[in-house]
Amino acid sequence: MVEKASTEQEFPIDRRRHVQSMLMRESLLDKQVMTSTETPVVPMLPFCHVIKIGGRSILDNGKKAVYPLVEVLGRLLENFKLVIGTGGGVRSRHVTSIGMDLGLPTGVLAQLCIIDALGNAHMLGTLLAPFGVVAIPPEILGHMLPFFIKSAPGVICNGDPPFSIWEQPPRLGRIPPHRTDAGTFLLAECYGCATHTLVKDVNGLYESDPKLNPDAKFIGEITVSDLRRRNLPTLPFDRVLLDLLANARQVESFQIINGLRPELLERALRGEHVGTIVRKD
16 A cells, blocks of 8 residues: 555656656746745855946046056955946947947847947956956856956956847837946846946936036935936936846845046945945835
């Protein structure tokens, strides 16, 4: 009798063998199943700090903006493990404009932006090479990042996520919604990094563009829901970051700082409030 019960348990009526798991017979689209997967997440690189260097805001400004920042980054690499992502800048905007004029789909535009951001990564990586920074090709970044970050004080990469032709079409227009701010955030979230800092050419977030309105009111700290409610006409970061931060499991906030004042970067990595902090609710 025992033998028979054991056999019946091993071979169900449909005669198939099943691997026992909580999701064995479940639809991964079921809301209750989704809720059941809310479990703790392992932070893979909690000692790393992710920095996004703006392409148009910093790198396109040339020597006067980049060299002081490189000097500061070189000093920081003595005490911090850094993952540095770069934006594409004015060239990405130019090629995107041409692509839209040609009627190219969002996914192709995303691939073109990746190429430009990678060029900036190589240029900034060259300046940081004397400090031991390693430029990682996009093809191996995800799998090899832990190895390189253990072997070198820092790594540099293009900030774009590798969605390429799989980029989601935006609700308005055709500009890829996941650009370099979003890509570096997703990297920080996946690896459970300590901080995510956006290095721009403004002090942080304003109620309107401070370059067009010198009297624009500065916003030092704000939550995702408050920022959504305000529905500001423009933001100094990818708008999709609001959705990403709201759904994040490991990154609780990001900070926008002025890269034209590079001395602020170390304070930001130490957790000080030196720009605008956007937090989860």
